[in-house]
Amino acid sequence: MIADLILVAALSDDGPALFAVGGQAPGLSGQAMQTLDMTRKQAVLTFSGTPGRPVSQPGAAAEIVAQYALAVRHLRLRPANVVFMGMGEPLDNLEEVLRAIAVLREPSGFAVAERRITVSTVGIVPRMGELFARTKAQVAVSLHAVDPGQRRALLPVARKWGLPDLRDCIARAPRTILLQWTLIEGVNDGDPDADALAGFCEGLDVRVNLIPLNPGPVPSQRAPSMDRCRAFQKRLRDSGIRALLRMPHGQQVGGACGQLAGARRLLRNHVAAG
Numbered sequence: 001m002i003a004d005l006i007l008v009a010a011l012s013d014d015g016p017a018l019f020a021v022g023g024q025a026p027g028l029s030g031q032a033m034q035t036l037d038m039t040r041k042q043a044v045l046t047f048s049g050t051p052g053r054p055v056s057q058p059g060a061a062a063e064i065v066a067q068y069a070l071a072v073r074h075l076r077l078r079p080a081n082v083v084f085m086g087m088g089e090p091l092d093n094l095e096e097v098l099r100a101i102a103v104l105r106e107p108s109g110f111a112v113a114e115r116r117i118t119v120s121t122v123g124i125v126p127r128m129g130e131l132f133a134r135t136k137a138q139v140a141v142s143l144h145a146v147d148p149g150q151r152r153a154l155l156p157v158a159r160k161w162g163l164p165d166l167r168d169c170i171a172r173a174p175r176t177i178l179l180q181w182t183l184i185e186g187v188n189d190g191d192p193d194a195d196a197l198a199g200f201c202e203g204l205d206v207r208v209n210l211i212p213l214n215p216g217p218v219p220s221q222r223a224p225s226m227d228r229c230r231a232f233q234k235r236l237r238d239s240g241i242r243a244l245l246r247m248p249h250g251q252q253v254g255g256a257c258g259q260l261a262g263a264r265r266l267l268r269n270h271v272a273a274g
Contacts, residue, residue, distance in 0.1 A: 061099035068104060082112055085120035089157065091127040101135055120180065122158040123166040132174055140178040140209070141170065145188050146200040170204055182211045183232060189224040194232050198239035208236060208243040
């Protein structure tokens with residue numbers, strides 16, 4: 001039974017609920033993490049992949065749909081927004097992602113509006129065009145830096161595709177692209193960084209999503225002050241760039257952006273302290 005597959009669930013004081021799920025039922029293997037953010041106007045479910053079978057492996061579509069069903073069953077609500085991101089690059093197995101989207105959008109099933117589904121990618125340029133053509137889902141690109149060397153350091157997996165190729169791909173996109181920029185103190189949060197990002201965005205149909213770094217496995221890396229984050233956002237807006245500063249939610253249970261990989265341990269601690 002699907003309810004028996006929930007290993008542990010925790011609810012953060014600021015809204016998001018984090019689930020660790022797993023079991024031997026068809027479509028689920030190992031452990032998976034998902035975050036349901038209930039602080040927003042409409043619930044958002046984020047899939048992170050699993051240590052046993054990330055999004056890039058066969059069978060991921062069935063697992064993703066099963067996770068969505070768990071959220072519906074356990075919380076008695078139907079998340080209206082779905083985000084593919086986290087462990088595993090979604091475009092490494094585009095067919096599984098598209099299959100999951102097709103099931104989630106099915107009118108006789110969960111009926112998630114395709115425009116409310118977002119696929120996050122580091123920028124697998126050869127597959128982005130196919131993604132644009134085969135689904136109306138929103139696309140988010142993890143950018144984080146526009147200096148090639150700095151971006152390779154922050155995103156080693158993205159070193160195969162250069163920024164000029166990525167920018168050309170974004171320029172050909174048939175709809176607005178969301179650019180994700182994790183703000184890291186002393187790394188990419190300065191005025192020159194904002195100016196470089198604004199230059200990258202010039203002429204593109206994009207929105208920038210600014211994400212203050214959440215606590216993670218590298219203690220030396222931390223988020224800038226909120227004043228610095230707002231100044232970065234203002235500098236972009238003054239350059240004519242649409243920029244949203246996302247407030248952190250879910251840190252308490254390890255369900256914030258970038259925290260899902262270690263969330264099982266945090267969840268157990270949270271529930272034990274319960």
